[in-house]
Structure formats: structure tokens, C-alpha cells
Amino acid sequence: MFTGIVQGVAQVASIQDKPGLRSFRLQFPDGFAQDLGIGASVSCDGVCLTVTELHGDNAADFDVMQQSLSLTTLGALGEGSPLNVERAARDGAEIGGHPLSGHVDFKATLATVRQPENNHVMRIQVPQPWMRYIFAKGYIAINGASLTVAEANRAEGWFEVWLIPETLRMTTFGDKQPGDTLNIEIERSTQVFVDTVRDALDERLGPLMPALEALLRQQGSSPEELAGPLPKLKGLS
Known part of the structure; x- marks a missing residue:
């Protein structure tokens, strides 16, 4: 498990392709790998990887399966690429972010970047099926960093996060450009809640669900919002 508090930025020192997988050697910031052991877990841009070999105090090897390469951004890394890293949480450690598994759910695209004074706003475009799990003020993990959703637009399929200077200093986000x-x-308890509500509605309403979903979409709502007060439907008394 990880906390989503990025501990530094590592760099890809070398890449070696092997049958069925790709091996990365990562160069860590000073002090990051102290007491790191073979078999330890490290979050690398949000992907939980296992140390397979150590090289001194500041470098380690990780093997990544083809499926993980295709489902995450790791497949696009080259030598010199930077990535956010965090070591696995220890018992009793302060959870400054929110619990993360290191299992990436999907890839999203950075749509725009705005930079108001002392802030850095990223708008992120999301594949539509995943927007049901993203709520304003809720948690989300982006490249292994625990962040709070500032705003979410389900109809257009995007959400925004605001980053302070310290987050930019400790992560790779300051270098990200639109199109990356x-x-x-996603936050697991949110997923469980939303899926439970959807399953309950599907079980009870059955064949009526497609018509209800279409009606709710016309009103700018969704089945998930039925967990709270029912939306007021236009034209219905």
C-alpha cells in the first residue's frame, strides 16, 4: 500500500527488453533507496513495481509485464524519463494522502494547463465510463500522487486538480504538457459505493434502467446521484 505522497523524482537509467517483459533500471534521489531490499514495492508513476536487483544505494531494477506496459504510461518511457516514486507505506506511518494500491485503472490525457498566481491547474480528459467514479472534493491518484478533485464535469468527461508549488517541486507535474x-x-471506497448503488438500481429497476438513465442524462444527472436526494426532473410533478 502507498499513501500517495510522492517522495521524489527518479530517472530511467536503462531499459532492457526480455521475453514477455521489460526491465527498467531507475536512478533514485539521494537517500531514497536506503535500506531498500529485493522484493520491496515501489510506486513508479503510480504503478506498484517490485525491486528485482539493487545497484548501490541509489539504483534498482524492476521488471514490468507486457500487460502493464500497455495499460499504463510505463510503456512510453525512455532512458532519461522522469517519474514520481514512493516507497511502500510502513505500519504506523502517517497517511498524508489516501490509501493507494498502485494498480492503475486507466490512462487519461492532460487537456489543458492554467497557471494562476502560485497555482497550477491541470484539466484532465477521462474515458467516459470512468467519470462515474470522479467527484468534486473527492480523492484521485495521478501518476502516484494523491490529489483532491477541484471540479468534475461528467457531461464533458473531464476533471481539474490544483497544484501548489510544493507539489510541483516534488513531482514531475510541472513538466507535463497538454496531450501527455x-x-x-480511482479511490477504491468511491468505486465500491458507486458500483453498489448501480447494482442495487439495476436489480430493482431492471428493464427500466435504460429509460431512466436516458431521462437522467437529459436532466444533467446520473444514476449515482440517486444515492442522495432525488434530482428534480423537468416536466414531472
Whole structure:
């Protein structure tokens, strides 16, 4: 498990392709790998990887399966590429972000970047089926960093996060440009809640669900919002 508090930026030192997988050697910031052991877990841009070999105090090897390469941004990394890293949380450690598994759910695209004074706003375009799990003020993990959703637009399929200077200093986000791809892990308790509500509605309403969903979409709502007060439907008394 990870906390989503990025501990530094590593660089890809070398890449070696092997049958069925790709091996990365990562160069870590000073002090990051102290007491790191073979078999330890490290979040690399939000992907949980296992140390397979150590090289001194600041470098380690990781093997990544083809499926992980295709489902995450790791497949696009080259030598010199930077990535956010965090070591696995220890018992009793302060959870400054929110619990993360290191299992990326999907890739999203950085749509725009705005830079108001002392802030850095990223708008992220999301594949539509995943927007049901993203709510304003809720947690989200982007490239392994625990962040709070500032705004979410389900109809247009995007959400925004605001980053302070310290987050930019400790992560790779300051270098990201529109069009870049990001790893996203949704908050698990939100997923469980939303899926439970959807399953309950589907079980009870059955054949009526397609018509109800279409009606709710016309009103700018969704089945998930039925977990709270029912939306007021136009034209109905």
C-alpha cells in the first residue's frame, strides 16, 4: 500500500527488453533507496513495481509485464524519463494522502494547463465510463500522487486538480504538457459505493434502467446521484 505522497523524482537509467517483459533500471534521489531490499514495492508513476536487483544505494531494477506496459504510461518511457516514486507505506506511518494500491485503472490525457498566481491547474480528459467514479472534493491518484478533485464535469468527461508549488517541486507535474498521458487510480471506497448503488438500481429497476438513465442524462444527472436526494426532473410533478 502507498499513501500517495510522492517522495521524489527518479530517472530511467536503462531499459532492457526480455521475453514477455521489460526491465527498467531507475536512478533514485539521494537517500531514497536506503535500506531498500529485493522484493520491496515501489510506486513508479503510480504503478506498484517490485525491486528485482539493487545497484548501490541509489539504483534498482524492476521488471514490468507486457500487460502493464500497455495499460499504463510505463510503456512510453525512455532512458532519461522522469517519474514520481514512493516507497511502500510502513505500519504506523502517517497517511498524508489516501490509501493507494498502485494498480492503475486507466490512462487519461492532460487537456489543458492554467497557471494562476502560485497555482497550477491541470484539466484532465477521462474515458467516459470512468467519470462515474470522479467527484468534486473527492480523492484521485495521478501518476502516484494523491490529489483532491477541484471540479468534475461528467457531461464533458473531464476533471481539474490544483497544484501548489510544493507539489510541483516534488513531482514531475510541472513538466507535463497538454496531450501527455497520465496514470489514474480511482479511490477504491468511491468505486465500491458507486458500483453498489448501480447494482442495487439495476436489480430493482431492471428493464427500466435504460429509460431512466436516458431521462437522467437529459436532466444533467446520473444514476449515482440517486444515492442522495432525488434530482428534480423537468416536466414531472
